[in-house]
Amino acid sequence: MTLAHPLAAQDEPSAGPLFDEFRLTLTPGQRTEVLGPLFSAQESDSVTERRWTPLFSITKDPIADYIEVDFAYPLLTYDRFGKESRFQIFQWFSFGGGDSSRDTQHRLFTLFPLYFQRRSADPSENYTALIPIHGRLVNRLFRDEIKFTLMPLYLQSRKKDIVTDNYVYPFFHLRRGDGLRGWQFWPLLGHEHKEITTRADDWGDTVTVPGHDKWMALWPFFFRSQLGVGSTNPVVETGSLPLFTTTRSPNRDSSTVLWPFFTWTDDREKKYREWDLPYPLIVFARGEGKAGNRVWPFFSRMTNATHESRFLAWPIYKYNKVDAPPFLRERTRWLFFLYSDVREANTDTGAARERHDFWPLFTHRVDMNGNERLQILAPLEPFLPGNKGMERNYSPVWSLWRAENNPKTGARSQSLLWNLYRRDATAESSHCSLLFGLVQREKTSAGSRWRLFHLPRSESRIPENRKQHER
Secondary structure (H helix, E strand, O other): OOOOOOOOOOOOOEEOOOEEEEEOOOOOOEEEEEOOOOEEEEEEOOEEEEEEOOOEEEEEEOOOOEEEEEEOOOOEEEEEEOOEEEEEEOOOEEEEEEEOOOOOEEEEEEEOOOEEEEEEOOHHHOEEEEOOOEEEEEEEOOEEEEEEEOOOOEEEEEEOOEEEEEEOOOOEEEEEEOOEEEEEEOOOEEEEEEOOEEEEOOOOOEEEEOEEEEEEEOOOOEEEEEEEEOOOOOEEEEEEOOOEEEEEOOOEEEEEEOOOOEEEEEEOOOOEEEEEOOOOOEEEEEEOOOEEEEEOOOEEEEEOOOEEEEEEOOOOEEEEEEEEOOEEEEEEEEOOOOEEEEEEEEOOOOOEEEEEEEOOOEEEEEOOOOOEEEEEOOOOOOOOOOOHHHHHHOHHHHOOEEEEEEOOOOEEEEEEOOOOEEEEEOOOOEEEEEOOOOEEEEEEOOEEEEEEOOOOOEEEEOOHHHHHHHO
8 A cells, every 4th residue: 555645635634632643754654543642543554553542552563473462551461473472461470472493382371470381392391380389490590491399498400511409599509510510508618620521512513611610618708719721711719708809810810908999900811900999989990901090979981992981970970882883872861861862873874863861851762764753741761762662552641742754755743732733744735733623724835725613725825926936
C-alpha cells in the first residue's frame, strides 16, 4: 500500500483531542487518536499498533513475525519473535518457548524466585527446580548446570568442566575439574590447585590451559595465589587484609598498604603508572595507557586510548567520551539526570544520533536519519532511555507538546494538549486544527482554505503576481 503525504486526504476528520486522524511524520503510515492519549491506532508499513493508554497496548508485524503485548506495564508483558516467546508478570511469574541452539522446541515456566521449569524435545535440556526444596537448573544463573537439595544444605554447580559441591553453602565446598582439585572451609582455610593442561580450540588445534595454585586462611586476612602458571604472564598475588596486598607479574606490579588507602601500580603492558590514595577517591595516573587526576568529589579527568571521563564538583557536572573509530559516543550530565546530552556518531559515514533530556521538562531526540522528536513533559524518559514499554504506555499521558520533523521528506508536525492544537506540514502545504477542529486551516501553493465550526470552507487564492514572485 502506498501512502500519500500528510495532507493528501483533505477530509480526514480533525476534532482533537476528542478524535483525530492524521498521517505519520517520521515514517509512512497513519494514526488515529481518540479521547486524547486514551486510545490510539497506528499503521506504519507492516506494523500495526493499538493502545488503550496506560492499561493495554499491542504491536504486531507479520512480516518480521513479532508481537509485543503490555498490560499495565510492567505488570504483565508478552513478547514473541518468530518461535521465541516470553510471558511474564512483573518479572516474577513467566513462561516462554522457542528453539534452542540444537534446533529443539522448548517451553519455559518461572515463578521467580521459587519455581523454574523447562520442557524440551531433548531430555538433557529438561529441568525442574522448587527452591529451596529440590531441583535442577540448566544454563541459568551463569552456570551450565545447578543441582540442589534443601538449599543451602547441598548445592552442586557446573561451569564447563569445573564441578563444585557446596555443603551448607557458602561455608564448605569441594571442587574438581580437568587437572583441578580444591576445597574450602570458609572463612577458616581453603586450597585449590590446577595443573597445566591442554585442550582443542574451535579450529581443532591444541592449546595450553594455564594452571594455578590458591591458598586462603582466615579470609580475607591472608591469601596467596599463583595464576597463569605455564603462560607467558604468570601472576603472584599475596595479601593480608587490611595490612597489604601485592601483585607481581611480567606485565604488571601493584602494591597496596592499609587497603584500600594507598596503592601503587606499574602496568607495563598498558604503559601507565597509577597512585591511589585511596581508589577511587584520589587517583593520579601517568602514561600512554592511562593518564589523569582525580580528587573526588572536586574534580577528575581520566583518559586512555579510547575513553575520556571528567567531572567537576560531582555530581554537578559529568562528561564521558568513547572514541573507538568508527564509533564515537559523548555524554554530558548535570546533577545526575537533571540534564543529559548524548551523541553517538559513525565517524566514517558522518551519521549521528542525539538525545537531550531536561528532567522533567522535555526530551529531544534525533535519529541516524536526521528525524527529530521533541516531547514536553518527560518525567520518566530521562531515567529509562530506550524503554519502549514505558514510552509506548505512559509517554502519551503526559506528552503535553509533541513536535516531529522529517528533514528528508520535509514533513513536520506539532501537537499541543493531545491535538487540541495540531499542525501538519510539508514543503508544499500545511494543515492546522484548533479547539476540537472548530477552527481549521489548510494552505497550499494555490492558496489557503478555512473551515469554522465544521462548516464548508472559505477559500482565498494567492494572486498570480505573488505566485510569480514566490517562484
